[in-house]
Amino acid sequence: MASFKIKGKQKLSGEITPQGAKNETLQILCAVLLTEDEVVVHNIPDILDVNNLISLLENMGTEVRKLSRHSYAFRTKKVNFDYLQTAEFYSKSASLRGSVMIVGPLVGRYKQAVIPKPGGDKIGRRRLDTHFIGIQKLGAEFSYDPDKKLYIIGAEQLTGNYMLLDEASVTGTANIVMAAVLAKGTTTIYNAACEPYLQQLCKMLNHMGAKISGIGSNLLTIEGVEKLGGCEHTILPDMIEIGSFIGLAAMTGSEITIKNVAYDELGIIPDSFRRLGITIERKGDDIYVPAQCCYTIETFIDGSIMTFADAPWPGLTPDLLSVFLVVATKANGSVLIHQKMFESRLFFVDKLIDMGAQIILCDPHRATVIGQGENLHLRASRMTSPDIRAGIALLIAALSAEGTSIIDNIDQIDRGYQDIDIRLKAIGANIERM
Numbered sequence: 001m002a003s004f005k006i007k008g009k010q011k012l013s014g015e016i017t018p019q020g021a022k023n024e025t026l027q028i029l030c031a032v033l034l035t036e037d038e039v040v041v042h043n044i045p046d047i048l049d050v051n052n053l054i055s056l057l058e059n060m061g062t063e064v065r066k067l068s069r070h071s072y073a074f075r076t077k078k079v080n081f082d083y084l085q086t087a088e089f090y091s092k093s094a095s096l097r098g099s100v101m102i103v104g105p106l107v108g109r110y111k112q113a114v115i116p117k118p119g120g121d122k123i124g125r126r127r128l129d130t131h132f133i134g135i136q137k138l139g140a141e142f143s144y145d146p147d148k149k150l151y152i153i154g155a156e157q158l159t160g161n162y163m164l165l166d167e168a169s170v171t172g173t174a175n176i177v178m179a180a181v182l183a184k185g186t187t188t189i190y191n192a193a194c195e196p197y198l199q200q201l202c203k204m205l206n207h208m209g210a211k212i213s214g215i216g217s218n219l220l221t222i223e224g225v226e227k228l229g230g231c232e233h234t235i236l237p238d239m240i241e242i243g244s245f246i247g248l249a250a251m252t253g254s255e256i257t258i259k260n261v262a263y264d265e266l267g268i269i270p271d272s273f274r275r276l277g278i279t280i281e282r283k284g285d286d287i288y289v290p291a292q293c294c295y296t297i298e299t300f301i302d303g304s305i306m307t308f309a310d311a312p313w314p315g316l317t318p319d320l321l322s323v324f325l326v327v328a329t330k331a332n333g334s335v336l337i338h339q340k341m342f343e344s345r346l347f348f349v350d351k352l353i354d355m356g357a358q359i360i361l362c363d364p365h366r367a368t369v370i371g372q373g374e375n376l377h378l379r380a381s382r383m384t385s386p387d388i389r390a391g392i393a394l395l396i397a398a399l400s401a402e403g404t405s406i407i408d409n410i411d412q413i414d415r416g417y418q419d420i421d422i423r424l425k426a427i428g429a430n431i432e433r434m
Contacts, residue, residue: 001408001409001410001411002410002411002414002433002434003406003407003408003409003410003433003434004395004398004406004407004410004413004421004431004432004433004434005404005405005406005431005432005433005434006395006398006399006404006405006406006407006429006430006431006432007403007404007430007431008378008380008398008399008400008401008402008403008404008405008430009252009400009401009402010252010399010428010429010430011252011253011254011291011428012248012249012252012254012255012256012399012424012427012428012429013254013255013256013427013428014256014257014426014427014428015256015257015258015259015427016245016256016257016258016259016423016424016426016427017237017258017259017260018237018238018241018242018245018258018259018260018261019043019045019046019047019237019238019241019417019418020043020044020045020070020235020236020237020238021045021197021235021236021237021238021239021240022045022047022049022050022238022240022416023170023195023197023238023240023319024196024197024200024201024235024236025041025044025045025050025235026049026050026053026098026101026171027098027101027171027174027197027198027200027201028041028200028201028204028233028235029041029044029050029053029054029057029074030053030098030101030102030104030105030174030178031105031178031201031204031205031208032057032062032074032075032076033057033060033062033076033079033102033105033106033109034105034108034109034178034181034182034205034208034228035076035109035208035227035228035229035230036075036076036077036078037075037228037229037230038073038074038075038230039073039074039075039208039230039231039232039233040067040071040072040073040074040230040231040232040233041071041072041073041074041232041233041234041235042070042071042232042233042234042235043070043071043234043235043236043237044070044071044072044235045070045235045238045418046069046070046418046419047414047415047416047417047418048411048414048415049096049098049415049416052092052095052096053096053098053099054072055092056089056092056093056096056099056102057074057076059080059083059088059089059092060076060079060080060083060084060089060102061076061077061078061079061080061083062074062075062076062079063075063076063077075230079106079110081110081112081114084113084114085114089114090116090148090150093115093116094116094117094149097171098171099115100115100128100131100171100175101171101174101175101178102115103115103131103135103151103153103175103179104131104135104174104175104176104177104178104179105178105179106153107135107138107140107153107154107155107158107179108158108178108179108180108181108182108183109182111140111154111155111156111157111158112153112154112155113151113152113153113154114150114151114152114153115150115151115153116148116149116150116151117149117150117151128172129166130165130166130167130169130172130173131169131171131172131175131176132151133163133166134163134165134172134175134176134179134189135153135175135176135179137161137163138155138158138159138160138161138176138179138180138183138187139155139156139157139158139159139161139183140153140154140155140158140179141153141154141155157184158179158180158182158183158184158224159183159184159185160180160183160184160185160186160187160188160222160223160224161185161187161188162187162188162190163176163187163188163189163190164190164191165189165190165191165192166191167191167312168191168192168193168194168218168312168313169193170193170195170197170198172193173189173192173193173198173220174193174198174201176189177189177192177198177201177202177205177212177220177222178201178205180222180224181205181210181211181212181222181224181225181228182224182225182226182227182228183222183224184224185223185224186221186222186223186224187220187221187222187224188219188220188221188222189219189220189221189222190218190219191218192214192217192218192219192220193218193312193313194215194216194217194218194312194313194314195312195313195317196236196239196265196267196313197236199215199216200233200235200236202215202220203215204231204233205228207231207233208228208229208230208231209225209227209228209229210222210225210228211223211224211225236262236265237260237261237262239265239266239267239269239317239320240317240319240320240389240416241417242258242261242266242269242287243269243273243320243323244320244323244392244396244417245258245289246258246270246273246278246280246287246289247273247323247324247326247327247393247396248396248399248424249278249289249291250273250276250278250289250292250295250327250330251326251327251330251396251397251399251400252399252400253291253292253293254289254291254427254428255289255290255291256288256289256427257283257286257287257288257289258286258287258288258289259286260285260286261285261286261287262285263282263285263287267313267314268314268315268316269316269317269320270282270287272308272316272320272324273324273327275297275298275306275308276295276297276298276324276327276328276331276335277294277295277296277297277298277331277332277333278292278295278327279292279295293374294331294332294373294374295330295331295332296331296332296333296373297328297331297332297333297334297335297371298333299333305334305335305336305368306333306334306335306336307335307336307337307338308321308324308335308336308337308338309337309338309339309340310338310339310340310341311340318339318340318341318342318345319389320389321337321339321345321389322345322348322389322390322392322393323389323392323393323396324337325337325346325349325352325359325367325369325393326352326357326393326394326396326397327396328369328371329352329357329358329359329369329371329372329376329378329397330371330372330373330376330378330400331371331373332371332372332373333371334368334369334370334371335368335369335371336366336367336368336369337366337367337368337369338365338366339365339366339367340365343364343365344364345387345389345390346361346364346365346366346367347361347364347386348386348387348390348393348394349361349367351381351383351394351397352378352393352394352397354379354381354383355378355379355380355381355397355401356376356377356378356379357369357372357376357378357397358370358371358372377402378397378400378401378402379401379402379403380398380401380402380403380404380405381398381401381405381406382405382406382407382408383398383405383406383407383408384407384408384409385407385408385409385410385412385413386409386412387412388412388413388415388416388417389416391407391409391410391412391413391416392413392416392417392420394407395407395413395420399424399429399431406434410433421433
């Protein structure tokens, strides 16, 4: 198993470009199953989760042509449903949480699907009720084999319906939308997720011939069509990686320019970092973070402690709270980090405490960070990455610590961050893959 060896306290400088968005890519790749025509996708990140899904699609019968490192052409004339009964399919799809989004396209186009209980990050229970209840309301029937841990889905006909989602799940909304575009009649989804990546999916489906209105709101209306065609689509830059680079610049006191960020799609992310006291300048479609020796966390207007909590878009994405937490350790002031969606995502803070950070883990969902400003001197440590987002937070901590740190289980980081060691070396980081 690979590890990173990191010598901290190195000033970074230069330009870095974010990869294509992982979460958007997983949705878009599943959508290629909806048509027999060719779909060309650009700016695909070369990361483990995405490559595993591309391999899974190819094994299912999708013709895959690699046009360049980040551009692919996909064509699914026919799905091999015999493969869906194999142990190999079970193993590959169970290890990749994004694979759950093949259900919507398969049920929409073929009226049948099989999916194991998916894996992914170990960040607590991530239920699938929203996905399945929504697709059931379109007319599909679900059964679960507890021995095989396998969901079996079938439908004679999908028919549009009104539904109020119990939570604004991004992958749940995506799955339902992909099933509904080929259903008969009109589907109305209230409390739909409206993240930029979900908007991208809906725009792509419309380019393929779908009829989706309300894009960007939490009320989607979908008029079913009989068939979808091909299209060409470009993935947005990854907002989580952009936020990670902002945090890295602040923690290391470095001057960094983040290129081509699609700034207008970042929502409240830039302003949230500003509330931590970090200076961020927009230059065209780039973000410039000047070198700062220190930064001070704001308080609320009434003087109470600042709180960062995750929320459905346009609220703050939960994937960045790990970065906000580690960046707050070196700020002046205190902050409460409230991770509402996942009950185990804050458990990595014990590693930061071992490094010298002052953090109180209140419960599985909340942590109070007492920022020490320039008085914080993080110690090097050996640690293990528990998931993608905690992994990048620990990497940021190691790059700002005194001494040499080792991060094990970096496959978790590689799942979401492309060539992160190579790109960080290019701006001055002392990082070695072992």
